[in-house]
Amino acid sequence: MSDFPWKTGIHPINWVGEDVREHGEDTTCEQILDDIAALGLTGTEMGRKFPEDRAGLRKLLDARGIRLVSRWKSVLLSDPAYREQELADYRKHAAFLRDMGSTVISTCEVGGSLHFDPRRTPNEREVIRLDEDGWRHLAEGLNEAGRIARELGLKLTYHHHGGTAVETPGEIDRLMEMTDPEAVFLLYDTGHALYGGADPLALLRKHFDRIAYVHLKDVRLSELERARADGVDFVTCIRRGVFTVPGDGDIDFGPIVRELRTRGYDGWAMLEGEQDPAAHPPREYAARALAYLTALKDEQEKEERR
16 A cells, blocks of 8 residues: 555455464455455465466456565475475475565475474474574575575565464574575564564564565464463464454554654565454454554654654
8 A cells, every 4th residue: 555655465364374274264365355455455475275377366466456475485494304305496486476576485494393394293282493403504595595586586584483493582583693684584573573572663673674574463462371371382372363463452563663664664564364254354354454554654644744
C-alpha cells in the first residue's frame, strides 16, 4: 500500500497453515488471492495451495496485480554431509523466485528443529542447539547460498524462527557476526523475535543495517505464557493461538513503525497471523491490522508536523 514508505503485502499463512496442516485446508489459492486483492495489497509469499507451474502462477497473480515477493526455503547447512545437495536445491529455489520477479529468499536452518529437521524422530521434545562445528558449517553454507542468491539477483534473508536453532537474541547476533554482510541479510520477524525472547524493537535497532525483509506478526502474551508454563512446542503454540496479526496481540507496534519509517526502510513488510482461520477470519483480521498500522503512521506524521 502506498500509504507506507515500505511495500506492504501479506502471507498466505493467514489463510492456510504451513505448520498446522488442518488450518484452512479447504481454502483455495483463488480465494486467498481474491482476498489479498480486495485488501488493496500487492505482494504475497508462496503458499502450499499455490500452483508450482510458473506460467500458471504468474497468470493468477498478474490478473490481480499481485507480486510473488518470496518463498520459504528450509536448509540443512549445519551438517556438512548435506551441503552439496542443499546448495544445488537452493539454486533451483532461487531460480524459481528470479523467474517470478521476487527479490528475497526467506531462508531458515532446520538442523536441530523438532518439526523441520528430517533427521529427528517424532518422540523427541527439545530443539537441539548448534555446537561450534554446527555454527561454523552453517555460516559457511549460508555464505555460499547467499552468493548463489546474489548471482541470480536476489538476497538471502535469514528467518530467525521459533522452534529452530536460531531463535534467541544471542543466536541471531551470532549468526549476523559469523556471516558475510554482503551475502546474508536478515528477515526481521516481530512475532518470532518476541517468541524467541528478544525485545522486537531492540532487535530491529541492533540489526537494521542487515534487514532486507520484514514480517509483521503479533503475539498474545497470555497464551504464550500459558504455553511456556505447559512446556509445549512451537507448533502447539500455533494451535493455541499464540500468534496473531498486528494490533490484536501485545506487541507495541508504534515504536517499530516509527523506527522503520524514520530509518527509511523501503523493502517489503508482510502481515502475518499464523492462527486458525476458522476462528480468526483472515481478510477481516488483515483489514483491522492495516487500519491499526495506518493509524499509528498517521498519528506519528501529525506529531512530526506540529
